[in-house]
Amino acid sequence: MSAIGLYHYGLYFLTTAGIFGILALALNLQWGLSGLFNLGIAGFFAVGAYASALVTGPATPDHWGGFALPLPVGVAVAMLCSAVLAFVIGAATMRLRSDYLAIATLGIAEVIRLVIKNESELTGGVRGMSGIPSPFDAHSGLVMLIIVAITLVLIYWLVERARVSPWGRVLRGIRENEDSALAAGKSVTRFRLQAFVAGSAFMGLAGALYASSIGFISPEAFQPLYGTFVIWVMLIAGGSGNNIGTVVGTFLVWFVWSFSSVLTDLLPADMATQAGAIRIFLIGLLLQVILLTRPEGLFPERPPPLIGRPRKAADVDKTGTRN
């Protein structure tokens, strides 16, 4: 292990974790704040990635698009596409019970993946799309990390402010009791739709950054169950409803996921072929341990500070509910 190697790996690790962090924050906006059970993260992520790749990529005979526009345009288009998709899905499903929304979004993500796979005129199909540029051609370098980091901070700020604001309060209220929110004059569907669309747009944004940082996308990158679940694990481990927790959880889980191979590398050589499976087993076990010891995540949700009043030690009752 050399210092320079460590540095390069560090750049890459942080960039990837940052992109995951954006996804997790977006999910926190949807689930942590609003109780919207989105299991279609991979779908919105994919739509963002493809949308951005189509407009920023080079012209090609393989598929449509290839306008070679700059990344900011790609990001904007990605967010727009994901948002529009979320709006359409949301308009139809926002009324559903949360677990139904979950399965609906899961299904939609799978449909999106199949469309990407099979509509090769548009997406390059199973062959994927290559040559997606990144600013200054810095696919996994410092520039990309800086871009991702700035975006992450910005999204953090937006989601955190949304959480402590009256808007977040209404959404948490809707999460707790829809009827009451209605009786208080809040348009449940509108608020939910806002959260769903905003969160999904952020997911699209993450997709755009991902495409740009990795330079090549194909349907394999967007496995619905897998891609979506990693993000959920990050959110729940960190503490849903808590933005700090979300970010910490993201980095932690990605670290564990990535470095669990260090453990399995210690296995005797003749076990090497089982190493992959053992690694996955350990990841599962670790996740269980986190859930069992900290079921509300490392940083449980707390009522937000009273923004109209200087902070004082609010002694909030944190006991669990039993009845």
Place this chain on the structure above:
Amino acid sequence: MIQVDNIAKSFGGIKAVDACSFEVAEGSITGLIGPNGAGKSTLFNIVTGFLKPDSGRILLDGDNVAGVPPEQLFHRGLVRTFQTPHEFSRMTVRENLMLVPAGQRGENLLQSWLRWARVKDQERQLLDQVDDVLAFLNLDHIADTLAGNISGGQKKLLELGRTMMTDARVVLLDEPGAGVNRTLLATLADAITRLNRERGYTFCVIEHDMDLVAQLCAPVIVMANGSVIAQGDFDTIRRNPQVIDAYLGGVPA
């Protein structure tokens, strides 16, 4: 102010409300009583837009509002409580109240992101208002408790508290007294009277506690089997044999 005009609603084969008509006059505290299952809560649900009537009209200031969704009616000054408390359980008691007022700037996501100072200003005023309500209802010591963790009666109070957070014109209370301690109930009655007198709220109150009804309500409307069987002031009502038979059960109220 509110006119219920020939409303009918059935669930499957059950006629919950049937050809029901009455009026809640502006400035009154109208009582709505009747046996269990008479259709009172269902009627509230219809008036406040949570249910669509099968037929009939609901007139609010003369406009038919039957079928208008609840969140819109709220903005026309129609506010309600629920019979079983509908608190926001994983939010503090204070937040439960703060959520209610309409027209909060910060409810607009863009304003929250871009005009923080103004949002903050408004929150400051809101907090003071909430403190008053909390003190009034004796809930100030549990202001920062999660609403899911307070006692049944406290939840009822919180329910009432939410109606006090608005510029309501008509407040529909579904059994505000059930489960509330009698000492507090007296305070509650005072509160309702004061809101009625000082702020001009119109009330329509479903209640089974005849002391409270006697003290507060005029006129009183009696429902049974989905329609109105009697109305008038409480003293007349309590002597109405039909009402005694169906509802009071021979108890001298």
Place this chain on the structure above:
Amino acid sequence: AEPLRLGVVVPLTGDLQSYGVPGLKGAKLAAQEINAAGGVLGADIEISTGDSQTLPQAGVDAAQKLVNLNRVVGLVGAMSSGVTIPVALSVSKPNGIPQISNASTSPKITSLDDNDFLFRDIPSDAFQGVALAQVVKDAGVDKVGIIYVNNDYGEGLKDAFSTAFKDSGGSVVGTAAYEQKQSSYDAEVSRAYGDGSTQALVLIGYPQNGQTILRQSLEGGKFDRFFFSDGMKATDLITNLGAQYLNGSLGTVPQAEAGSEAANHFANAYKKANGELPPQPYIDTAYDATYLLALAAAKAGTTTDSTKIRDALRDVAGPPGEKVYPGEWAKAADLLKQGKDIDWVGAAGDEDFDEHGDVAGTYGKWTIKDGKIETLEVFTPSK
């Protein structure tokens, strides 16, 4: 000297997990042989493994760790182009590490802007499609149904096959893509069967689901004559399904012109080290890729300078020079030491890299006879 550190990125978990371990064993077999025969410039080969989890993100992560933390100077892998290309773009190319994919057949790789760090020792699927069409046509079959795995491998082969087959006057009656995640393929079989005028089924895919597809074709009485791509060349398939049903089926596979001696050596060596050679493809190519990197390092005289190793790859892989075969490390090392040129002929074929880092295809035509796979001839498809 420093050991020659090589990294192998394979799917040990995830959708394509069953290809990972055999491929890894292939690479390790090469390393063992070489180390046993004296190593590279007197140093051992150290193989580090990365699990791509069949996911681009994970594959890149694994490669990043191999390159930056394990300091490997060459990469073998990855499996699917969906992982291979991102690894090349975000790891091999920026870090200047030669990467030889043992399994990615996508035509995209040919033209990829990889600063010439991405190679592959398996021909682009464009070639095999032509070869397969030729085999089908020569067998006197004019109307076929195609079932292909819905990924870049399957689609590439299917496209190339259909074009070549139609050009030679054949017709494709029904085509169905199959998704690997499904458990039943009756519907795909029906679709490929089309109006019933088909004479044979061309199956482009992998044994996992290929086995089910064959079974359902046979049981459904739709097809009894089959043509296979290289992915389907698997003895397991025959034992699982019963030899009598597959007798006379024909297939193609990238194969060395020199006949099967190289392949035989490899198969025997594999058997000795790990037991029976499993049905999966891409094991021999992993073996070859490891050999090629080692030879290049020996030629370049360095185990640490990855760019020099890359520069030497073409020299050792192709003519001119004396041909060396699997298991002949000592001889090759000797020749290189004497400054002589060599030309590697691998277990899977000639493996002469062209200017894109691709290898040309010579193909074996194989058949199933009495439960055994036999190679009938090795040929170069006529374009």
Place this chain on the structure above:
Amino acid sequence: MNDKDGVRPVLEIDDVRGGYGGVDILHGVSLTVNPGELVVIVGPNGAGKSTLMKAAFGLLQINSGQVRLAGADITNISPDRLGHRGMSYVPQERNVFPTMSVQENLEMGAYIRKDSASAQMERVFDLFPRLKERRKQPAGLMSGGERQMVAMGRALMIEPTLLMLDEPTAGLSPAFVQQVFEWIRAINAQGISILMVEQNAKQALGIADRGYVLATGENRHEDSGAGLLANREVAQMFLGGR
């Protein structure tokens, strides 16, 4: 009132402390129900009345103190075992199975009965004719008062030795309140001991053998029903004065 000398109390709550996991809500509450007694608990909202009932029924973590049923220690015992020991309980909130029909709710009440419960069900239907009319309706879709009837009915499906009721009359019409009280007195007269929380304090204490006043998780007063009613301080502070 019976003479209880030498008779073991049905239920003894002895200096119980406990709460919902965090801070204690009950700070050492004691209470006794003797065989055949009707005992009423009153107190302001949030006093810990429901908490005490839950503690007695094993739904709450008791940190110190003891609960005894007919002398046997049942502290922190699992609630599903208490039915077999003759205890029956109607919680204040969430006291029906919302998607199950009225009849099924009643059947659930008879869950631990080995014999047929149809006779008892008829008795419950006699008491609440409305339930008979609506026996197929999901309990969650009933009116508030009707739900309360279902909850009561469910608890009565076994013939318990000790019946615990948390605000049984909340939401019932005056006629029913009257009827329920009468009826509570009637089953009490059959020898079933009753522990009841009520906000309808005057009426409840009127029929009670003894009463307890609870405030802020502690015992405040304990006396006969009539005694508490006559107590000026109690009337002022807890019963609404008038």
Place this chain on the structure above:
Amino acid sequence: MQEFLQLTYNGIILGSILALGAIGVTMIFGVLRFAHFAHGDMMTVGAYSTLAFVQGFGWPVWLAALPALVTTAAVAVVLDQMFYRRLRRVAPVILLISSFATALMLRAVVQIIWGPDNQVYATGISIPYRVLGLVITPDSLKVLGGAVLMVIIVHLFLSRTRMGKSMRAMSDNVDLARISGVPVNRVIFWTWVFAGVLAAVAGILLGVNTRLIPTMGWNALLPIFAAAILGGVGKPYGAILGGLIIGLAMNYSVLFIPSAYKLAVAFVIMIAVLILRPQGILRGIRL
């Protein structure tokens, strides 16, 4: 017409496997209120433990299935005791994530023991019967028979014991169920036993019908969920119907659109049902 009938038959076979999986999912959801993402991998465990007995003792599949059912049920109970039991008081989404972790672990174990390759119970193909031009293989009849048998057992289990009612009571209101004397822990225990058995049977039938690989159950999970939802979550009989509909729809779809979209069809149907009839197709039917 011929083809249509064949697709119908094949759809029913596929559908009955999905249905068995979906009954298990729906029962777990009914009692414990969470979507059990490890259910597919429990199927895998069932299929592979049968394989162990087939290969180890040379038993026929039906015999080997018996100890495998016990094994799978035991695995389910142990998982519940080790993980899910401790999470019951927290939000269902935590249980869901926990079951995802369980899924990873189970799959890993299967792969460690049996390796990642294709395996089969018996080699060779089965010579089909031809009835009215319809191709009916003995294996598919086994699958059908096994599925019908399981459905009958489920029915008896729910209607002849108090389990059905206990489960519903618990899903409605756990505390009240306990107050009423429902032995909650025992009901949960039996739910897992039953879910384990159902999963194992589904996995074995899947293995008989196709082959065994470690990802077989995980890959079947999405259509199984679709079936459970379609039938109305928590309703075993609905799940059966849901499974059949999904199975048929996936097969019929190839008549109209490319076969690669087969799975998408299952989802589109499911989503359409969710939007048009959020309570599932079988609202009225109860346990």
